[in-house]
Structure formats: structure tokens, C-alpha cells
Amino acid sequence: MKRRLMVVANAAAVFAALALIWQLILWIFRVPPYMLPSPWAVAKAVAARFPSLLDSFAITAEEAIGGILLSVVVGVSVALVFAQSRWVRRMLYPWTLLLQTVPIVAIAPLILMWMGAGIFSVTLIAFIISLAPIIANTTQGLISVDENLVHLFLMHNASPAQLLFKLRLPHSVPSLFVGIRIASGIAVIGAITGELYAGSSSVGRGGLGYSILYASSQLQTDYLFALVFAATVLGFGFLFLVMFLEWYFLHKWHESARPAEAE
Amino acid sequence: MNLDLGAPMIEITGVSKKYGNAGAVLEAIDLHILKEEFVTLIGPSGCGKSTVLKLISGLTAPSAGVLRVDGMTPVNAREIVSYIFQDATLLPWRTVRQNVGLGLELEGVSKNRRKEKTSALLELVGLGHVAGAYPRELSGGMKMRVSIARALATNPRLLLMDEPFAALDEISRDRLNEELLRLRGEQKWTAIFVTHSVAEAVFLSTRILVLAPNPGRICATVPVDLPWPRTAGLRETPEFEAMVALVSHALRGAAAR
Numbered sequence A: 001m002k003r004r005l006m007v008v009a010n011a012a013a014v015f016a017a018l019a020l021i022w023q024l025i026l027w028i029f030r031v032p033p034y035m036l037p038s039p040w041a042v043a044k045a046v047a048a049r050f051p052s053l054l055d056s057f058a059i060t061a062e063e064a065i066g067g068i069l070l071s072v073v074v075g076v077s078v079a080l081v082f083a084q085s086r087w088v089r090r091m092l093y094p095w096t097l098l099l100q101t102v103p104i105v106a107i108a109p110l111i112l113m114w115m116g117a118g119i120f121s122v123t124l125i126a127f128i129i130s131l132a133p134i135i136a137n138t139t140q141g142l143i144s145v146d147e148n149l150v151h152l153f154l155m156h157n158a159s160p161a162q163l164l165f166k167l168r169l170p171h172s173v174p175s176l177f178v179g180i181r182i183a184s185g186i187a188v189i190g191a192i193t194g195e196l197y198a199g200s201s202s203v204g205r206g207g208l209g210y211s212i213l214y215a216s217s218q219l220q221t222d223y224l225f226a227l228v229f230a231a232t233v234l235g236f237g238f239l240f241l242v243m244f245l246e247w248y249f250l251h252k253w254h255e256s257a258r259p260a261e262a263e
Numbered sequence B: 001m002n003l004d005l006g007a008p009m010i011e012i013t014g015v016s017k018k019y020g021n022a023g024a025v026l027e028a029i030d031l032h033i034l035k036e037e038f039v040t041l042i043g044p045s046g047c048g049k050s051t052v053l054k055l056i057s058g059l060t061a062p063s064a065g066v067l068r069v070d071g072m073t074p075v076n077a078r079e080i081v082s083y084i085f086q087d088a089t090l091l092p093w094r095t096v097r098q099n100v101g102l103g104l105e106l107e108g109v110s111k112n113r114r115k116e117k118t119s120a121l122l123e124l125v126g127l128g129h130v131a132g133a134y135p136r137e138l139s140g141g142m143k144m145r146v147s148i149a150r151a152l153a154t155n156p157r158l159l160l161m162d163e164p165f166a167a168l169d170e171i172s173r174d175r176l177n178e179e180l181l182r183l184r185g186e187q188k189w190t191a192i193f194v195t196h197s198v199a200e201a202v203f204l205s206t207r208i209l210v211l212a213p214n215p216g217r218i219c220a221t222v223p224v225d226l227p228w229p230r231t232a233g234l235r236e237t238p239e240f241e242a243m244v245a246l247v248s249h250a251l252r253g254a255a256a257r
Helices: A002-029 A039-048 A050-082 A086-101 A104-115 A119-143 A147-155 A160-198 A208-217 A221-250 B049-057 B076-080 B096-100 B102-106 B111-124 B140-153 B170-187 B198-204 B232-236 B238-256
Strands: B008-018 B024-034 B038-042 B064-069 B081-084 B158-162 B190-195 B207-212 B217-223
Touching: A002 A039, A039 A050, A039 A221, A050 A086, A050 A119, A050 A160, A050 A208, A050 A221, A086 A119, A104 A119, A104 A160, A119 A160, A147 A160, A147 B081, A160 A208, A160 A221, A160 B102, A208 A221, B008 B049, B008 B190, B024 B049, B024 B190, B024 B217, B038 B049, B038 B198, B049 B064, B049 B081, B049 B158, B049 B190, B076 B081, B081 B140, B096 B102, B096 B111, B096 B140, B102 B111, B102 B140, B111 B140, B140 B170, B170 B198, B170 B232, B190 B198, B198 B232, B198 B238, B207 B238, B217 B238, B232 B238
Parallel strands: B038 B190, B038 B207, B081 B158, B158 B190
Antiparallel strands: B008 B024, B008 B064, B207 B217
């Protein structure tokens, strides 16, 4: 408990120091507030527009979570197909690399054109960008099972379905979580990027990306900073959520999920 | 239950095994093993000891020759066979009890029956107190006990063991050897055991086969006529030491060829 308190105190001290340096820069270089607002002004913007900030936060969070859930469902299904044979993998795996290399900013306008603006399109963009790491890691987990374990199952006349669902799938869960951890970071980026293009179907209300664009066009720099801050909090929150789930599901049996990284 | 002890559990006739174009791993093996025998295969690395087990279990097919397990083909005989690997090969996401029940589960045995059976087996191998633990929490010797309990859960008539105790310290190994013989005394299965340890082979076996490499073949058969039941004290007797010396000599001969 005491150690946890220390961690919080440390973080608060660093945060205060950064705010102080920020404020000093403003005083020394006489930066106009529309270029760089003071920390106090940002804090005031957060307080004054908290409901709309929270609304944008919730929209982006929804899109990113939707994108990840979709990519887990689709990605695990694809990985199950890939795990069936080396031949299938050789033929289809290179195409998943395409998912990883296609620049999301290039296809976002296309998706906007096809699907129209709004939450659905942005969720789709978050899904596309987070799919590749899920497929790659889950496939790896499914096929890297110890040969003797496969033999053990064969000795008990296990069916192909039993091999898949009682051996390969549970064995792949730690790898799946590695994929989800990577995906959770880029899904948030994907959602915000998507919103820059296809963020809102009604003027004045949208996710963080949409609101960032809107605030910058209105020169509401203090609110813009508040939004950037919210986006960072969202990314962090996601990472912690995934790490918590990983710990929750794996700590009983898997080495990687033990709290060794805490130090 | 078939108590016709005269009928062979294993009949291997003229079996050879090659991988690709490489030299034969095993060549022209003939071997009969009777019911309730405890046969140990011993020999230098590369003599095909493990391959014999893989052939008997049907995990690999012979290049030539015929194998019969209790009159059946190896694949059809799997129901009466259990395999114990060098590693405990436990599923880390399952508790000890769930691991022991794996074979029963795969064979569709009901949950209640499974619980009954796993409880009895865990008691038998002295692991009742860790039934709910995960493999990660166990020592090497305990993991191996779980592996043995899992193998016995399906009531096998034939146990194939591929250096099951090689990774353990000597004290754990000796104790598990004694336990294995106690279990065999109660359950009367036939055993084929692979090891590098001469003392282990002598302690456990009714018969020791010494294999030689390049190509893998049986170069000596040593019946072990030490008295039963065998207990820890046997290891200190001159008869035991004489038998160890005899097998060591045969093994040196095999390695020298």
C-alpha cells in the first residue's frame, strides 16, 4: 500500500514539474494563448466543457472497443483456419500482411465513401487496423503446441475438434493477449484517425478525432489540448484494461501474467 | 479381463524404420513381449529406443515389417495403451485433477465418474492434497506423478514410458521407481520402459534389451531374475550389483560396435 502511494506521489510530482516548465515557457517567450494555452486554461476548458469532452471520449472508446472485439472474433476465426494446414498458411498469410501495410489514412476516405460518415465507419477502420496482430499472434499460438502434447491427445484417440478446442485454442490464449495488447494501442489511433475523416454524421458532435479537428478550426486551442489529453488517457486506459484482463485470465497458470513487470 | 498370460502383448516381426534416405534407424527387429512383462530398452543415443515406442503406439509407421499389440494394429490398440513422455507434458491451464482426468474426458467418460476415478488415482500417487493446484506450482517429481496418474486413469493394459524420470534427481527417481512397481503389482499392466540408467533398468525390469546403433538393433537380451516384490533394499544386495555389472558390460559392447 505504501509503495503504491509512493508511485502516485511520484507521478503527481512529475506532472506538477511539467506543468511548471510549461507555464515558465509561456512567461519567458510570451507565447499567445491561441498557440499554446496555459495549463490552467486547459484545466478550465476541461472543467467548463466536461460533458462534451466525456461524450467525445465515450464515442471514441466505443469505436475502438467495437473495432477490437470485431477483430478478435474475425482474427481468431481466421487463425483457426490458418492453423489447419501449412499449405493454407502459405497461400493466405501474405495477404494479412497487406492489412498491416495499407496506410489507414489512405483507405479511410474510401470507407467514408462506401459506408457514410459515423460511428460504424470509424469502428470498421479501427477493426481493419487492429486485425493483423490478432491473426498473426493467435496463429502462432495455435501452431506452436508441443509435439508430445499432440501425441498425448492422439494416444487417447482425440477427434480433430478435441485437438483444436481442448489443446490448440487454450494454448493460444497467451499469444492472443499479446495480439490484443498490440491491437488495443493501434485501435485507438485508428479510431481517432478515422474520425478525422468520417467522424460525425451530425455537426458539432463526434469522437475525439472529430472534436480535435473542430476545435483546431475554431482556434479553441485550450479545448484542443484537453482533447489531446483525453486521447492519451483513453490509450492508457485501454492498455491497463487489457493488461488487467490478461492477468485475470492467465495469472493462475501462465508465467508471463505474473506481476513481475510491476517493478 | 483376459488373463491368458501365454498370449503375447507385443509381436514385432521384421520391423525396420527409415526416415527419408538416411540410414535405417531400426533394422529387422523381432520382439515378443508377454503380458505382465516389464521390458526395458537401454542403449547408446541414436539406437532407436524411442522409435520402438513410437512404432508400438502407432505414432509412426514402420518402413517394413509387422507390429501387433494384443493382436491389434498399433492404432487400433490405443485404447489399451498409455504413453508417458520424458517431460510430464501437462496442460498448464488445467489443474492437477483436470490433467489426470484428461484421457477420460477425451474418451467421453461422465463428469461424476471422472471425479471418482481421478480422486482415487490422486490418492494412489499421493497427490490428493494438490488436486486443485496448477502444474506451475508443482516440483518436477510431483508433475511426473500427475503424468503417471493420468496414464493410469484410462486403465491401460500396456504402458509405454520414454525416459520418464530422466529429468529428476536420483532420490525422486528411486522413489518413483518403487512407486511404479507398487502400482504395477496392483494393476498388472505390461510395461515397456526406455532409460539411460542401468540401475533403473535392473531395478524395474523382468527383462532388459540392449540396443546398438547404426543401424538400431537388439544386440543382447538380459533376463533379470531378481526376486519380487522389489523394494528399496534390493539396491544394496550383491545380486543387484552383479546384475548391474552384467548389463553395463553388455551396454559397453553395444556402444563399441
